[in-house]
Amino acid sequence: MSLNLKTHTEHFTNPLYLESGRILEPYDITYETYGELNDDKSNVIVICHALTGSHHCAGIYENENKAGWWDGLIGSGKAIDTDKYFVICTNVIGSCFGSSGPMSPKVPHHEPYRYKFPVVTIKDMVKAQRILFDRLDIHRVHAIIGGSMGGMQALQFAIHYPNFATKIISMAATHATQPWAIAFNKVAQESILKDPDFKQGYYDPEVIKEQGLSGMAVGRMAGHISFLSHESMRKKFGREYKRDDGLYELFGKFQVESYLEYNGYNFTKWFDPLAYLYITKAINLFDLSRGFDSLSEAMTKVTAELHLISFRNDQLFKNFEMKELSDTLTEVGNKNHHYIDVDSDYGHDAFLVELDKFQDYVSDVLK
C-alpha cells in the first residue's frame, strides 16, 4: 500500500494564548499525514519532532531524494504501520517549515516578526497541536510518539491533555532540561548572536542560505558533539586524518573535524537562525513541574499508558533523567508506565539512527 503522504497548512485566526501570557494571532500550522483515517477515527498516531526536525517524518517528496526523518520507523509494514494507522506530524510553532515562527509575517504590516515573535514553550507547541486536532475533529488519538524535543512534547501531552492519547511513548528526552543541555544550547545561541551576518536578527534569509552563517555552523558543531558520544565518534572517525592534509599543517584536519565542518555549514542552508534561537529557548524552558508544586504532583495527572525510553549513552539527555521520571511515577502510584533503557553506545541520535534497537518495542506498544 502507498504511504499516502499529504502536506497541509491550516490557518487559525483565533488567538493562541501562550504560557508567557502573550498572544500569537493569527497563526498557521503545517502538518503532514500518512495512511488513512478510519471511520471511527480510532487509528490516529501523533508524531512529534525534535529541535531541527519538521512535519516531514516519512516518505520522500517528488524531486527530492532525502526521506523524512523517521522514515525507517513509519510506513507501510513498518513499526508505525501506515497500512493500519493514520499518522499526523505537525511542524511546531516557532519553527521554520510552515508553522508560524519568528520569520513569519506579522500582521498587519507583514514584515517578519524576528525578535517580536513571542517566546514559545513546549507546552505552547502542544497546545497549538491540540487546537489543530480539534479542527480536524480528532478528539482522541491512539498514540503520541516523539524523541528528544518530540519526547518532551509527548510528555507535555501526557500531563496537560491526559485524556487525549491512549498510549504515549517518549524517548531520548527528560523531565526538565538540565544545565548540561542548556550549556550546549548556549554555545549555539551565543555563536549565532555574535555573528555579524546575523545582523541582530535582521539578516536576509536568502543570503544566509546562500552564503551560510558561520555562527550557526559553529553552534551546530557543538550540537553534533551532544548528539553523538565519545564511543560513536571513536568508532566513526578514530584518529583518521583527512587525505591530502599534512599532519603538521595548522589547518590540516582530522576526519571528525571535516565531519563537523560539513554538517555545521550545510545546516545553515536549511535551517533558520531565529527559529534556532526560539526553539532552543523552548527546550531550555522545558520543565514538566512548572505550574505544579513538584514533578510528583505533575505526574499525578498522567492517565495514558506511558512508555519512557532512554538510550544508555545519550550525552544530551542522560538516561538517568528518564529513570528519575519513571521513579517519580512509581512514587505517586502510577502503575501504567514502563521504562526501558536501550543498550546503545551511539549517543542521543540513537533515536534517529538505531531504530532496530527499539522498533519492535514501539510496534508492540501500538498493538
Added chain:
Amino acid sequence: MSLNLKTHTEHFTNPLYLESGRILEPYDITYETYGELNDDKSNVIVICHALTGSHHCAGIYENENKAGWWDGLIGSGKAIDTDKYFVICTNVIGSCFGSSGPMSPKVPHHEPYRYKFPVVTIKDMVKAQRILFDRLDIHRVHAIIGGSMGGMQALQFAIHYPNFATKIISMAATHATQPWAIAFNKVAQESILKDPDFKQGYYDPEVIKEQGLSGMAVGRMAGHISFLSHESMRKKFGREYKRDDGLYELFGKFQVESYLEYNGYNFTKWFDPLAYLYITKAINLFDLSRGFDSLSEAMTKVTAELHLISFRNDQLFKNFEMKELSDTLTEVGNKNHHYIDVDSDYGHDAFLVELDKFQDYVSDVLK
C-alpha cells in the same frame, strides 16, 4: 618557610628541531621555580601545565590576588612540598606567557610570527623543556607531574626521555587524543577563525584584550562544557534563573548561561587566540604511539615509576583512556606502573579543583 617563587626567561640561539621537520630559532622559555635546589640536585620536581595554564603554578605575585593554578598542591607543607623540593614549571612553547609562541617576534624583522609560527607538538614542548633543564645543569629529576595537557607532557617525557625522571604522575590525560576531544577543540578553533575581529590572525592583541573576541569566548564556553560534567553542572547551577531576568524573555538567562558568558568573555582578556589555535592543534596531534609501530611498542620505553590517575566523570579525556594505557603497560610486562581512578563527579577539572581527592596519593608517591 617561604615559597621562594622566582620567574626566569632563558634565551636559546641554537635551533629547536621540531617533530614536523621545521625549526624554531631562536626561542625563549619562561619558567618559574619554587623552593631550593639541594646540593646533589636530587630534589627537582617538574610540573607541566594544561592548555591555558602557565609556568605560574603556585604562589601569588605582588600586586595580584590570584594564586598559581596548582597553589593548593604546591607550597610549604603541601603535597608537593617546597620546603623539600625544588619545583620547576615552564610555559610551553606555542603559548603566550613568555615562552616563544605565535605572537613572539620573528627574526629578523621582529614582527609577530602569527601563522608563520610552526606547528608544535607535545613532544616538541617536552623537548624544549629538556633543553632548558640541560642549560640549568639538571640531568635527572625526582618527579614529573602534570594534568590534562600537562599529563600528556608527563607521558611524553616517560617514553622519549625514559632516564630523565624517577617518578612520573600523569593525570586527567589520555594516550592519544580521541575524536570527542578533537571535536570540542574544533568548535573553538572554528569559532575563533570565523570571528571577523580575529582578522585571519592579524588582530591587534591590545584590542582583543580590551574589546574581547566573541569567537574565542564562544569557543571557551564549549571548552567549559568539557571541563565540567552533567552532574557538577546540575549541582552548581540546577535550573536556577538569573535574578531580574524574565523567564519568558528570549534573552533571559539561566545561571549556567551566565556562568559560561562570564568565563567565556573573561578568557579573551588573558589568553591569546593564536596560541589557542596552536596549543589545541598540539593536543589534537597528541598520540604516544606516533613514531612507533604501536602503543605497546611505545610503552616498552617506559622505565620510570609511572602513576596514571583518571577521574571517573572526566568528560574530556574519559577515565577508560587511562585504563587502556595502564592495560597496555601491563601487556608489555611493565611492573612499575600504577593506575587509579579517582571517584569524582566533577568532571575533567577535578584535577584542578578536587585536590583533596588525590593530594595524599601524590605526596605518598613523592616520598
